[in-house]
Amino acid sequence: MTDETQDERKVALLGRQPPRHISAPRVYFAFESGRWAYDCARCGAHCCKGFDYSIRSQEELRVHLCRSPLIRLFLNPPARTPLPNLLTVRNFRPGCVMLTKDGRCGIELAAGYDSKPETCRLFPFNLLKCVGDHLVVAPHMTLCALQLSDTEVAASSHASLLADLEAQGVMLNVLDATCVEPDPARAIAVERAVLSLCRQFGEGGRYEDFVLAQISAAVNGQGHSEEGSGRAPLRTGAHLEEYCSQLRAVLGAWPAAAHDESPNVVRMMVAITPAVRAQFVFPKRQPPFGEAPWCPLSRVPYVLLALQKVVALLCEAGMAQPSYQTVMGVVEAYRSFLTLACRLDCSLTWAPTAKIPLLPMNGAGALADEVYFVAAKALLRTARARPLGQMLGEACRAADVGRLALLEDLSRVLTGRLVLRTGREQRSCLPRAPLRRWVMAKAPVDLLCALATRRRRTDHR
Numbered sequence: 001m002t003d004e005t006q007d008e009r010k011v012a013l014l015g016r017q018p019p020r021h022i023s024a025p026r027v028y029f030a031f032e033s034g035r036w037a038y039d040c041a042r043c044g045a046h047c048c049k050g051f052d053y054s055i056r057s058q059e060e061l062r063v064h065l066c067r068s069p070l071i072r073l074f075l076n077p078p079a080r081t082p083l084p085n086l087l088t089v090r091n092f093r094p095g096c097v098m099l100t101k102d103g104r105c106g107i108e109l110a111a112g113y114d115s116k117p118e119t120c121r122l123f124p125f126n127l128l129k130c131v132g133d134h135l136v137v138a139p140h141m142t143l144c145a146l147q148l149s150d151t152e153v154a155a156s157s158h159a160s161l162l163a164d165l166e167a168q169g170v171m172l173n174v175l176d177a178t179c180v181e182p183d184p185a186r187a188i189a190v191e192r193a194v195l196s197l198c199r200q201f202g203e204g205g206r207y208e209d210f211v212l213a214q215i216s217a218a219v220n221g222q223g224h225s226e227e228g229s230g231r232a233p234l235r236t237g238a239h240l241e242e243y244c245s246q247l248r249a250v251l252g253a254w255p256a257a258a259h260d261e262s263p264n265v266v267r268m269m270v271a272i273t274p275a276v277r278a279q280f281v282f283p284k285r286q287p288p289f290g291e292a293p294w295c296p297l298s299r300v301p302y303v304l305l306a307l308q309k310v311v312a313l314l315c316e317a318g319m320a321q322p323s324y325q326t327v328m329g330v331v332e333a334y335r336s337f338l339t340l341a342c343r344l345d346c347s348l349t350w351a352p353t354a355k356i357p358l359l360p361m362n363g364a365g366a367l368a369d370e371v372y373f374v375a376a377k378a379l380l381r382t383a384r385a386r387p388l389g390q391m392l393g394e395a396c397r398a399a400d401v402g403r404l405a406l407l408e409d410l411s412r413v414l415t416g417r418l419v420l421r422t423g424r425e426q427r428s429c430l431p432r433a434p435l436r437r438w439v440m441a442k443a444p445v446d447l448l449c450a451l452a453t454r455r456r457r458t459d460h461r
Ligand code: SF4
Pocket: 047, 048, 049, 053, 091, 096, 097, 098, 099, 100, 104, 105, 106, 107, 108, 116, 117, 120
C-alpha cells in the first residue's frame, strides 16, 4: 500500500457530534503488532459475564432479536445510557444470554465476527483515546487474560485491527485525553520509538537497560532538557542507580537479582511497557507540578522502573508467573504511588498555593496519620532539603506492614500539591504562609495525630 493510499484511510468516530475522522497514520496502537493472544474458552469468557455491552444499529439489534426475541426486555434505552444513540444490553452473571455452553459467542457463531456488538468486537483492544489529532488504542487494563506470543497473532495485528476500525468506525464515545507533552504528535513519535525497541530489549537482560533507552528516546524526541525538574536529564546508569537508591528507601525492600532479572519479569515488563506508558503519557487529567506536568515524558520511564521493582517483589513474594493482568493490576492498585514515584530523586516542597490537609487520609488509621504528618512536616520549606525518596522512606520507617497501601494513600494527597524546592520560592512564600502551614510547622506529630483522630470522631457523629 502506498503512503498516499494509506493517508486516505480514515477511522470514523461516529459517537461524536459531528463525527470525527482520524487518518490511518494517526492511529497509534500502544502494543506490538501480533504479540498478544487470548483464548476465550480457556479463560472462561470472563468478559462475557456480567458486563453490559452496547448495540449501535438496528441491524445489530435485528441479529440479537433473531437469536433471542426476549432480549428486547433487557435493553436499556438510549436515555438510560451514557452514550447517545446506543442501546445497552444488560448482561448478568453467570453469563451473556448469547454465550454458548462451550464459552463461545452465539452471535459470532451464527452471523460471523463482524455481526458482534461493537463492545465485544473491539475487546480487548478497546481502550480508545483521542489525543490531539491522534487516536490511541490500548488493551483493556485488566479484564482479558492476554498472553505473550512468540508467533504472529492475527487478533492483535495492527493491520487487521485498523482494517476493522476503518470498516466499521467507532460508535462508542471516544474521550479526549490530555498529553504530558505540549505537542501530542511529538509524544506519539516518542511512543512509536519506544514501541520499536521492545523486541530488542525483551530478549533478556535487565529492565534498567530498557529504562535508559526510554529516557534517551524521550530526551532525543523532545530535544530539550528535562521539563520542570530544574536539573539535567538522568541519562546514565549512575543516575539510574541514584534513582534506585531513592526507590529502595521508599519501598523498604528490594528484589533479589533472581527475581529482578528473571526473564519472566523482564520479558513481560518490556512487552507491556507501551500500554502502561499510554496510561501515563495520555492521562485523563494531569496533576500539576508548577508550570510543568507532574510526570513529563522524560519522567515516565521512572514510573515504569518503579512498577518493575514492585512486580519483581511480588514475584519474590511467591507470584509464580507475572502476566499481563498481574502488571496492570499493580498499575491500578498503586497508580498514585507510581505517579509520585517519578519524582523521588527531586527535592520537593508544598506548592505555594497548596492547602495542606490537616485530616489527610480518612479511615486509613493512626499509622497512616503519623506517616502523613512526618512527611508533611518534612515538605515544609523551612525543613531540611532532601530528595523525596529519602524523605518518604524516613516517614514510612515504622510502616513495614501494608507499606504500599500507605504509600498509595499518601501519594493521593501529595501528588499535584508539590513543587521543586528553590530558595527563591522559600522567600516569596513564607510571609504569606496560611494558618495550616503554621500549625504544621509548630505542632508535634503526636498532637497532629490526636487532633486528626478527634476530628474524625466528631465528623463520624
Ligand atoms: S454478545 Fe457475544 S461476545 Fe458479546 S458478551 Fe455476549 S457472548 Fe460475549
